[in-house]
Structures are given as C-alpha cells and as structure tokens.
Amino acid sequence: MNDKIELTLAKTPSLRPADIPLPASKSESNRALIINALAGGDGSLTNLSAARDTRTMLRLLSSEDHVLDVRDAGTTMRFLTAYLAVKGQKATLTGTPRMCERPIGTLVDALNELGASLSYKAEDGYPPLEIDGDFEQKTDTLSIRGDVSSQYVSALLMVGPVLERGLTLRLTGKIGSRPYIEMTLALMRDFGAKASFVSDDTIKVEPVPYKTSGFAVESDWSGASYWYAWAGLADVAELKLLGLKKNSLQGDIRIAEIMSELGVKSVFEEDGVCLVKVPVGNPGRIDFSDCPDLAQTVATYCAGAGIDCEMVGLESLRIKETDRIVALQTELGKIGATIEEPEVGLWRLKSDKNWAEWEDELVFDTYDDHRMAMCLSVLASKKTITVKEPGVVAKSYPSFWEDIEGVGVELS
Numbered sequence: 001m002n003d004k005i006e007l008t009l010a011k012t013p014s015l016r017p018a019d020i021p022l023p024a025s026k027s028e029s030n031r032a033l034i035i036n037a038l039a040g041g042d043g044s045l046t047n048l049s050a051a052r053d054t055r056t057m058l059r060l061l062s063s064e065d066h067v068l069d070v071r072d073a074g075t076t077m078r079f080l081t082a083y084l085a086v087k088g089q090k091a092t093l094t095g096t097p098r099m100c101e102r103p104i105g106t107l108v109d110a111l112n113e114l115g116a117s118l119s120y121k122a123e124d125g126y127p128p129l130e131i132d133g134d135f136e137q138k139t140d141t142l143s144i145r146g147d148v149s150s151q152y153v154s155a156l157l158m159v160g161p162v163l164e165r166g167l168t169l170r171l172t173g174k175i176g177s178r179p180y181i182e183m184t185l186a187l188m189r190d191f192g193a194k195a196s197f198v199s200d201d202t203i204k205v206e207p208v209p210y211k212t213s214g215f216a217v218e219s220d221w222s223g224a225s226y227w228y229a230w231a232g233l234a235d236v237a238e239l240k241l242l243g244l245k246k247n248s249l250q251g252d253i254r255i256a257e258i259m260s261e262l263g264v265k266s267v268f269e270e271d272g273v274c275l276v277k278v279p280v281g282n283p284g285r286i287d288f289s290d291c292p293d294l295a296q297t298v299a300t301y302c303a304g305a306g307i308d309c310e311m312v313g314l315e316s317l318r319i320k321e322t323d324r325i326v327a328l329q330t331e332l333g334k335i336g337a338t339i340e341e342p343e344v345g346l347w348r349l350k351s352d353k354n355w356a357e358w359e360d361e362l363v364f365d366t367y368d369d370h371r372m373a374m375c376l377s378v379l380a381s382k383k384t385i386t387v388k389e390p391g392v393v394a395k396s397y398p399s400f401w402e403d404i405e406g407v408g409v410e411l412s
C-alpha cells in the first residue's frame with residue numbers, strides 16, 4: 001500500500017473492534033541509539049521503532065561513508081550533527097530538499113562555540129553541513145534559544161556526558177517541546193548520566209560517562225493520536241491501543257487529556273489503553289507548546305466533528321516536514337473548515353458543521369508529511385476519501401495502512 005500513488009479509503013462509520021499494534025516511538029528509539037552508541041554500543045535496546053527515521057539512524061551510525069543522508073528525519077539530522085561533531089568524525093550530513101530548508105544554525109553555532117568545526121555547504125544556517133573532524137572542548141557553558149526546536153537542545157545534552165568538562169546549557173526565550181527535553185534527560189539517566197534541570201531554564205550535565213544499559217521503547221503516542229481521532233469520529237469504535245503506558249516519557253500522551261474533552265476517554269490496562277466514546281465537552285483553548293505533533297490530528301478531528309476551537313503554541317509548525325499551517329488550511333478547506341492565524345502560533349479553527357454536504361470527491365494532498373496523510377485518513381469515517389502519496393507514513397508508522405485495513409476500512 002505504501003508504494004501506491006494514491007489510496008482510496010471507503011467510508012467506514014463503524015470500525016471493527018480491534019487491538020492496534022502501534023509502532024514504537026521514533027523519538028525514544030533515536031535517543032536510545034545515540035546514547036547507546038556513546039556508551040560503547042553494547043546495550044540491549046528492545047522494541048526499536050520500524051520507522052524510517054529510526055532505520056536511517058541505525059544505518060548511518062554504522063556507516064563508513066563520508067556523505068550521510070538523513071532523508072527527512074529531523075532528529076536523525078540534529079542528533080547525528082552533535083554526535084559526529086563531538087566524536088571528531090569527518091562527514092557531510094545532508095537530507096531531502098525539505099530537510100535542507102529546515103534551520104540548523106542554532107545548533108551549529110552552539111557546537112562551534114563548544115569546540116567543533118562545522119560549516120555549511122550551501123546556505124548559511126541550513127543543511128548540508130560539513131563536519132571537519134576536529135574537536136577540542138573550549139567551554140562548559142552554552143546559551144541556546146529554546147524556541148526554535150528542542151531537538152537542538154536534546155542533541156547537545158546527549159553528548160554532554162562524554163565531554164571532559166561536562167556541559168551547562170542555559171535556554172533562552174520560550175521553551176517549546178519541553179517534554180522532549182525531559183525525555184532526553186530521562187533516557188540519559190537510564191544510561192548512568194548525571195543530567196537534570198537545575199532551574200527552570202538551566203540544565204547541567206556532569207562529565208560522568210554513560211554506562212552500558214538496556215532500554216525498552218514504548219509504543220508511539222503520536223501515532224496513537226490518529227486512533228483517538230478515528231474513535232471520536234466513527235459512530236462505532238471499540239479500539240485498544242497496545243503497548244502504551246500511563247507513565248510515559250512522551251509528551252504526546254497529552255492526546256489522552258485533550259480527547260477526554262473532545263469525545264474519547266482513555267481506560268488504561270496492563271497492556272495498553274482502551275478508547276471509549278464519551279460526549280464532547282468544551283475544547284476551549286488548546287495549548288500545543290509541549291506537543292506540536294498533535295496539532296494536525298486535533299485540527300482535523302475538530303474540522304471533521306464540527307467543533308470550533310482555538311489552538312496555541314504552534315510556533316514551530318511552519319518548519320517541520322512541510323509548512324503545516326498552509327497544508328492544513330488547504331486540505332481542511334476541502335471540507336469547509338477555515339483556519340485563521342491572527343498571530344504567530346495561534347490558530348482559530350472554524351469547522352463546517354454539516355459533513356453530509358462535503359464534496360463527494362475528496363482527494364487530499366499530503367505534502368511529503370506523514371502526519372498529513374495519517375490525520376486526514378480519519379475523515380473516511382464520514383465520507384469516501386482519497387489520500388495521495390500514502391507511502392509518506394513510512395517516516396514514523398510504516399504499517400499504518402495495514403492497521404487501518406485491520407479495523408475494516410476498505411482500501412483500494
């Protein structure tokens with residue numbers, strides 16, 4: 001299914017009861033791989049994600065090529081930049097044309113200040129990058145903006161324990177995606193590092209090397225979000241999402257709380273979470289500062305369910321796999337919804353309450369963005385739809401369409 005040019009999903013208001021075997025988290029997997037490599041590479045990592053972003057990380061960590069192509073994987077690009085720079089490994093890091101439009105200057109500046117020799121091969125501030133191979137620590141304290149991408153912060157933190165003098169990071173501005181930073185610190189500590197926030201905006205990493213350890217990756221809460229939306233929009237849905245825990249390292253567990261107000265309750269069991277339909281409450285203003293990857297799911301769900309809402313904390317959405325606001329404005333416009341952005345990071349979504357009047361031929365573009373394909377799929381609970389380039393899901397959830405077929409959605 002992933003190699004088709006387009007995929008049609010037949011209208012499916014009633015889902016077959018199912019246990020959904022979610023993919024493992026690519027965020028946890030990519031951190032575990034980098035930390036394990038810095039610890040000597042002998043740890044036992046279980047349930048690593050089959051996501052392309054993780055397979056790419058695995059491949060590049062053991063590659064002896066000079067040119068390393070991360071494709072469209074943001075964490076792979078940012079984490080490998082810091083890893084290779086501090087290891088003093090010569091390499092060129094590159095990616096897809098879109099990856100070469102995603103900024104990396106904040107991280108490169110910080111690494112050069114730390115003692116690395118990184119330069120740009122094309123445009124200043126953007127991949128491709130040349131890593132010169134020399135590294136000598138020049139400072140143990142860095143200030144870095146926290147409002148562009150938390151991945152720069154995570155990348156720097158993970159190399160902290162192998163630096164002779166350790167590292168103190170001071171984050172300036174608003175700190176976006178903070179749970180991803182906490183996830184990084186938690187995984188580092190699992191591997192013996194001494195690293196934690198010492199104040200609201202300062203993180204200290206001691207020069208205590210990693211120890212070999214084991215880590216079991218949890219299922220992916222971002223991937224789970226599409227099932228919450230399916231459960232909320234379908235007339236009948238009895239789904240259990242396997243491998244999710246109530247105490248998660250992933251900030252995207254917030255989908256459980258958001259959807260409890262929007263029509264889906266979570267019942268945690270030993271081996272996963274059961275989704276139960278409940279009446280829709282008042283969404284109010286939803287803040288995505290901690291969980292930007294949930295924005296497309298919630299926007300599409302609200303547009304499909306006829307719910308108006310105000311979404312904030314969306315400053316980073318324009319520099320992800322695509323400009324996610326433009327993509328959502330265009331695609332949700334096809335079902336009569338509008339999204340206004342009166343100020344950066346604030347979206348006002350107004351939905352068309354009458355889905356029976358949506359166009360009959362709904363064909364959605366996906367913009368090389370896995371999350372566009374997965375969030376739009378949920379609209380098939382109301383109408384037959386076609387999704388272009390369905391293979392984009394491979395970035396984080398390669399078996400997405402098989403799992404969709406598993407709940408009884410006819411695909412052609």
Ligand SMILES: O=C(O)C1=C[C@@H](OP(=O)(O)O)[C@@H](O)[C@H](O)C1
Binds near residue numbers: 154176
């Ligand atoms: O560290 C991570 O694993 C991620 C951090 C987030 O990025 P930003 O920090 O750029 O918001 C998120 O959007 C991305 O999918 C994964």
Ligand SMILES: C=C(OP(=O)(O)O)C(=O)O
Binds near residue numbers: 072396
């Ligand atoms: C933004 C994402 O990933 P990345 O930044 O790692 O490419 C994502 O998975 O939605």
